[in-house]
Amino acid sequence: MQIILQSVYFSYDKVNKKKFKYDDYTVKNINMHIQQGEFIAIAGHSGSGKSTLIQLIKGLFSPTEGTLLLAGENPWDRQQRRCTQQKGNKTQFDSIGLVFQYPEHQLFAATVYEDIAFGPTQQVKQEVLDRPAEQWVQERVKRAMQKMNLEDERFQDSNPFDLSGGERRRVAIAGVLAAEPQILILDEPTAGMDHFARTSLFQTLHQLNQQENVTIILVSHRLEEILAHASRLMLMGDGQILRDGDPRKLLADFAFLESIQMEKIEPMQFSIALAEFGISVQDPSNVSEVSQAIKNYLTATAR
Amino acid sequence: MIRIENVSYQYPFSDRQVIRNITLEIQKGEHIAILGANGSGKSTLTRLLNGLLFPQTGSIQVDGLLTTNSKTIGDIRRKVQIVFQNPDNQIVGTTLEEDIRFGLSNIGFPIEEIESQVNHVLKLVGLEGQQRKSVHALSGGEKQKLALASVLALSPQYLILDEATAMLDPGSRRQFLQTIQQIRSDEQRSIVTVTHYFDEVVNVDRIVLLKEGQIERIAEPQQLIQHPEVLEACGVELPYLPAIAQQLRTIGIKVNPFPTIQELVDVLCR
Numbered sequence A: 001m002q003i004i005l006q007s008v009y010f011s012y013d014k015v016n017k018k019k020f021k022y023d024d025y026t027v028k029n030i031n032m033h034i035q036q037g038e039f040i041a042i043a044g045h046s047g048s049g050k051s052t053l054i055q056l057i058k059g060l061f062s063p064t065e066g067t068l069l070l071a072g073e074n075p076w077d078r079q080q081r082r083c084t085q086q087k088g089n090k091t092q093f094d095s096i097g098l099v100f101q102y103p104e105h106q107l108f109a110a111t112v113y114e115d116i117a118f119g120p121t122q123q124v125k126q127e128v129l130d131r132p133a134e135q136w137v138q139e140r141v142k143r144a145m146q147k148m149n150l151e152d153e154r155f156q157d158s159n160p161f162d163l164s165g166g167e168r169r170r171v172a173i174a175g176v177l178a179a180e181p182q183i184l185i186l187d188e189p190t191a192g193m194d195h196f197a198r199t200s201l202f203q204t205l206h207q208l209n210q211q212e213n214v215t216i217i218l219v220s221h222r223l224e225e226i227l228a229h230a231s232r233l234m235l236m237g238d239g240q241i242l243r244d245g246d247p248r249k250l251l252a253d254f255a256f257l258e259s260i261q262m263e264k265i266e267p268m269q270f271s272i273a274l275a276e277f278g279i280s281v282q283d284p285s286n287v288s289e290v291s292q293a294i295k296n297y298l299t300a301t302a303r
Numbered sequence B: 001m002i003r004i005e006n007v008s009y010q011y012p013f014s015d016r017q018v019i020r021n022i023t024l025e026i027q028k029g030e031h032i033a034i035l036g037a038n039g040s041g042k043s044t045l046t047r048l049l050n051g052l053l054f055p056q057t058g059s060i061q062v063d064g065l066l067t068t069n070s071k072t073i074g075d076i077r078r079k080v081q082i083v084f085q086n087p088d089n090q091i092v093g094t095t096l097e098e099d100i101r102f103g104l105s106n107i108g109f110p111i112e113e114i115e116s117q118v119n120h121v122l123k124l125v126g127l128e129g130q131q132r133k134s135v136h137a138l139s140g141g142e143k144q145k146l147a148l149a150s151v152l153a154l155s156p157q158y159l160i161l162d163e164a165t166a167m168l169d170p171g172s173r174r175q176f177l178q179t180i181q182q183i184r185s186d187e188q189r190s191i192v193t194v195t196h197y198f199d200e201v202v203n204v205d206r207i208v209l210l211k212e213g214q215i216e217r218i219a220e221p222q223q224l225i226q227h228p229e230v231l232e233a234c235g236v237e238l239p240y241l242p243a244i245a246q247q248l249r250t251i252g253i254k255v256n257p258f259p260t261i262q263e264l265v266d267v268l269c270r
């Protein structure tokens, strides 16, 4: 499903029922095209509008001005009823999974299992299934739990509120994964995760992206993470998209990064330093590749 | 000083000890980091320190006061302040200013100095000029900044940061680490930083590595960095440059375990 935003503006004033003022747009003049199957990152200073933008894409707010198109249609088009109705009661927004910045606020069920099963249970009512509904739901929950390292037996029946911060977050993400959305948006998903969980999250994201052509939109303050995983980066500042392009190019523009309160990151700095020795690395965040390149250089120069 | 002696803890209705026989002293003026995988007991341990939870066995004393003594628990909670992992758990006001004032009034902060203190801490976290903003209109990172500001305002003797920078943008994170360095130069105050990122705690005095509720290792950062396998078993990734140094050492290239970019570049010039 293609995502297109055309001159989109959004102001919270309308949501908060205040008088609308022109200069109070939280996101401004957003233009973007995202193809199915892309792996995109969004970064920008705190308050730059990242969470607002992705909530617009998910349809939690409607644009104050401008147009959002999902699969070529405007899901908000009032001529075609309030939200375009596809087969069953589904709208295009239902194909989008969103992991909130503090996803633990979305947890509500008495057990981890029930919480993760919520999405699939709703879907059972809308879709034609090839096997008994209960089994279908169970399989989806199990798969999602595996993806978030939640196989340990103690998780399934425990109350999500009796878990640690990182565990709770993983449950919340599993809940979104279980619905197996076509487009997966994650807002700072690795905050609070340990290294094991981060590694398996990214394995999962790449697998979904490459094998199932799922679009991934990752909002993150960890630029190292973006460099390592995303193939396109949008840099935001003051509600606007300031740059849109290859992460390896954008993250090498240190002066620009500094001007928008982002920082230069070590892998980028180091790969630039290596380039001066004629050492080029494909993926500067890959420690083994970088070390191997150094080793090759030293062997070659020793002769 | 906080003295933790043979402390174990099990949540009500749970059949598992999540803190197991921990003994640790946090000295006055010391900066300690607690690292460990999800569920290893970091937050539980911090909640034991200020008497939000009580140990089932063992004891915790803050400047000689037992956390289980109901007469002095008020003192302890004033001395030991936690910035929680989830800022929503501690934001109580409806505006930024109100939220910060609330804590200050609670500790009997001089009324005539409250306003300047509010402005001071808002500036420290980069929210200057926003005192009248509603807390509901804050972005994720701004909420975390407010939680930090409200606790910094109280200048607690023991400042506990439970993943308190997880949602900050890179610039704000660096700025906050600088603020922490300043607090640290005050020899009367101690800091406990809980994090999943080793690079945020390279300057601390000691790192406590937790694993399944037990202390796996206590060491200075410079020593711990030489044991990547121990770190990894506890869910902690080696930072980028040390990870490269580590790989280079396995092929016999001698280099500082905590190298700067320049030191790594120097390897190429040898």
Ligand SMILES: Nc1ncnc2c1ncn2[C@@H]1O[C@H](COP(=O)(O)OP(=O)(O)OP(=O)(O)O)[C@@H](O)[C@H]1O
Binding pocket: A161, A162, A163, A164, A165, A166, A167, A192, A194, B011, B012, B014, B018, B036, B037, B038, B039, B040, B041, B042, B043, B044, B045, B085
């Ligand atoms: N209220 C509770 N009731 C029962 N068990 C709990 C409760 N809170 C936490 N636990 C369990 O106690 C263990 C330690 O939790 P704690 O929150 O201390 O971990 P943590 O090290 O802070 O993890 P994280 O990195 O995810 O924040 C976890 O296994 C968790 O599931």
Ligand SMILES: Nc1ncnc2c1ncn2[C@@H]1O[C@H](COP(=O)(O)OP(=O)(O)OP(=O)(O)O)[C@@H](O)[C@H]1O
Binding pocket: A012, A013, A016, A026, A044, A045, A046, A047, A048, A049, A050, A051, A052, A053, A101, B136, B137, B138, B139, B140, B141, B142, B167, B169
């Ligand atoms: N419900 C709301 N009402 C009014 N203003 C809001 C609301 N939510 C957010 N804002 C404001 O809109 C701006 C953008 O917020 P948003 O949450 O999109 O930022 P963000 O880029 O996700 O930041 P962070 O990195 O801190 O999560 C901020 O200045 C914020 O204060």
Ligand SMILES: [Mg+2]
Binding pocket: A050, A051, A052, A101, A187, B139, B140, B141
């Ligand atoms: Mg946000």
Ligand SMILES: [Mg+2]
Binding pocket: A164, A165, A166, B042, B043, B044, B085, B162
């Ligand atoms: Mg915790």
